[in-house]
Amino acid sequence: MRPSGRPAPSATGRASQAVLLSALLVAALLAGPVSAWAQERPTPRGDALPVREITLENGMRFLVLPQRAVPTVAFVTQYSVGGVNEHPGNTGIAHLLEHLLFKGTSTIGTRAPEAELDWFRRIDLLYDSLLAARVDEVDPARTREMEARLRALEDSARTLVVPNEFDEIFTRNGARGLNAATTNESTLYYVELPANRAQLWFVLEAARMSDPVFREFYAERDVVLEERLTRVETSPGGLLYETHLAAAYQAHPYGQPVIGWRSDLETHRREDVAEYYRRYYGPKNAVVAIVGDVDPERVEEWIHRDFGPLPPGERPPPVLIEEPRQRGERRVEVRFDAEPAVLIGWHTVDVFHEDAPALVMLSALLSGGRTARLYRELVVEKRLATFVGVTLGPGERYPRLFTIQAYPRSPHTTAEVEEAVYAEIARLIEEGPDAAELERVRNQLEAGAVRRLETNFGLALQLAGSASLFGDWRTTFLLEERMAAVTAADIQRVARVYLTSENRTVATLVTTRPEAVEP
Numbered sequence: 001m002r003p004s005g006r007p008a009p010s011a012t013g014r015a016s017q018a019v020l021l022s023a024l025l026v027a028a029l030l031a032g033p034v035s036a037w038a039q040e041r042p043t044p045r046g047d048a049l050p051v052r053e054i055t056l057e058n059g060m061r062f063l064v065l066p067q068r069a070v071p072t073v074a075f076v077t078q079y080s081v082g083g084v085n086e087h088p089g090n091t092g093i094a095h096l097l098e099h100l101l102f103k104g105t106s107t108i109g110t111r112a113p114e115a116e117l118d119w120f121r122r123i124d125l126l127y128d129s130l131l132a133a134r135v136d137e138v139d140p141a142r143t144r145e146m147e148a149r150l151r152a153l154e155d156s157a158r159t160l161v162v163p164n165e166f167d168e169i170f171t172r173n174g175a176r177g178l179n180a181a182t183t184n185e186s187t188l189y190y191v192e193l194p195a196n197r198a199q200l201w202f203v204l205e206a207a208r209m210s211d212p213v214f215r216e217f218y219a220e221r222d223v224v225l226e227e228r229l230t231r232v233e234t235s236p237g238g239l240l241y242e243t244h245l246a247a248a249y250q251a252h253p254y255g256q257p258v259i260g261w262r263s264d265l266e267t268h269r270r271e272d273v274a275e276y277y278r279r280y281y282g283p284k285n286a287v288v289a290i291v292g293d294v295d296p297e298r299v300e301e302w303i304h305r306d307f308g309p310l311p312p313g314e315r316p317p318p319v320l321i322e323e324p325r326q327r328g329e330r331r332v333e334v335r336f337d338a339e340p341a342v343l344i345g346w347h348t349v350d351v352f353h354e355d356a357p358a359l360v361m362l363s364a365l366l367s368g369g370r371t372a373r374l375y376r377e378l379v380v381e382k383r384l385a386t387f388v389g390v391t392l393g394p395g396e397r398y399p400r401l402f403t404i405q406a407y408p409r410s411p412h413t414t415a416e417v418e419e420a421v422y423a424e425i426a427r428l429i430e431e432g433p434d435a436a437e438l439e440r441v442r443n444q445l446e447a448g449a450v451r452r453l454e455t456n457f458g459l460a461l462q463l464a465g466s467a468s469l470f471g472d473w474r475t476t477f478l479l480e481e482r483m484a485a486v487t488a489a490d491i492q493r494v495a496r497v498y499l500t501s502e503n504r505t506v507a508t509l510v511t512t513r514p515e516a517v518e519p
Helices: 021-030 036-040 093-100 113-135 140-158 165-172 195-210 217-233 236-248 270-280 296-307 356-367 373-381 414-431 435-451 456-470 475-484 488-498
Strands: 052-055 061-066 072-079 176-182 187-194 286-292 330-336 341-347 385-393 401-408 504-511
Touching: 052 296, 061 296, 061 456, 072 195, 072 456, 093 176, 093 187, 093 217, 093 270, 113 140, 113 217, 113 270, 140 217, 165 176, 165 195, 187 195, 187 456, 195 286, 195 296, 217 236, 217 270, 236 330, 236 341, 236 401, 236 504, 286 456, 341 414, 356 373, 356 385, 356 401, 356 414, 356 435, 356 475, 356 488, 373 385, 373 401, 373 414, 385 414, 401 414, 414 488, 414 504, 435 475, 456 475
Parallel strands: 061 286, 330 504
Antiparallel strands: 052 061, 072 187, 072 286, 176 187, 341 401, 341 504, 385 401
16 A cells, blocks of 8 residues: 555555545444543534635645644545546556555656656566567566566666655655555545645645656566555455455446456556556546644645646546346355454445435444444354454445454354344344434444544545545535434334345355364
């Protein structure tokens, strides 16, 4: 999720960042008690925050929120382009770009710009010849020789690189949390700076947007391939997750991995990736949230100066394909030398649908903390599982999966865990949640809403995510009211409608360890 040498963020590669609706709301629901400081200070309604909205002629949107409590500023840039905008043949391109945009510009990260470009031309010509040789099934010894030459040319080009200079400039100026993330529907770049260094962001980010140089391209692509190997291909959880999505989505691009299929990653070309960037990563497709100790008037001057002249770019083509209705249970297995696990997913709706709030409340009732139904039943009382959790994903803009993940506790099996999950869902549908359960979830939601107002970074994530997804930064704040209005009958109804046997896809990790094979 970042170039080589950059530490990974704490979230796993397959988990969406908490800038999109479901992640924001579930994080709020799972939050602990509000700090005493937050309880004592007056808290405005989120949708009443004094956000200054600025839209440039090229379509780029900025949300500026002054917060004077600490002398720092959080910046979140969100592009509305991600895994769903890809297709077989170019999967993983958005995630690869996420890495490459830390490589610098024509003036940052190089000792000799013109000489470097000449190396790129030679490298890319050789790579095109190598691809053709692979397609034509040229003598393997010949292709190995070409691969060796390619590595040698890249090593020569690397002598002109100033490693990690883009990062180092930020670091020398006190930056924290410089990183990025790619989801199904967005690519984000974020950082926090001391308030007296805020202007630096405008200069560097505008340069990166308008003039990126994808140096060390094939080496960085190999970093992504290694990331895929460790996070998916040799990771039991990652492989189970990818297999489950591919089985659940047979038409919609949610079934594609955001990191990309290996065969696609192995054939990405520098010029193809650069063209994709030029088309879809322009101002027209970007939202920036700036939250912290800033002067809005000065910030607006910098915005117009640095981003106003940039060409708008274009929006990706709309995703029109719809997943056909599922008409029967699907089951897949992954065999691995690991502990057993099970993923159970049901097709539901997108975040714009009227049932979305009730589905989020349902997920919290089932797995939102140690007193939630599934945790209490499977982990605490029956001791069938070591973990059970619920997610809504893999995205937000299109119909999602309501997914329950569980790890059996030995000697119990995935079949026993499944049976217990279905029994608890049936009980919830029959009896409904009680008033105490609903009150617990609503209290957690309110606490999370307050907490999101505590940090510049959390606010910036929510502002950018809401504006990118809904077009209005206020929407996710207002959705909290819709959540509070969900009734017990609403929760029973959505569980009855969506959590059916014919609508579910089950992926099971079957251990290959001889001493622990399930019957």
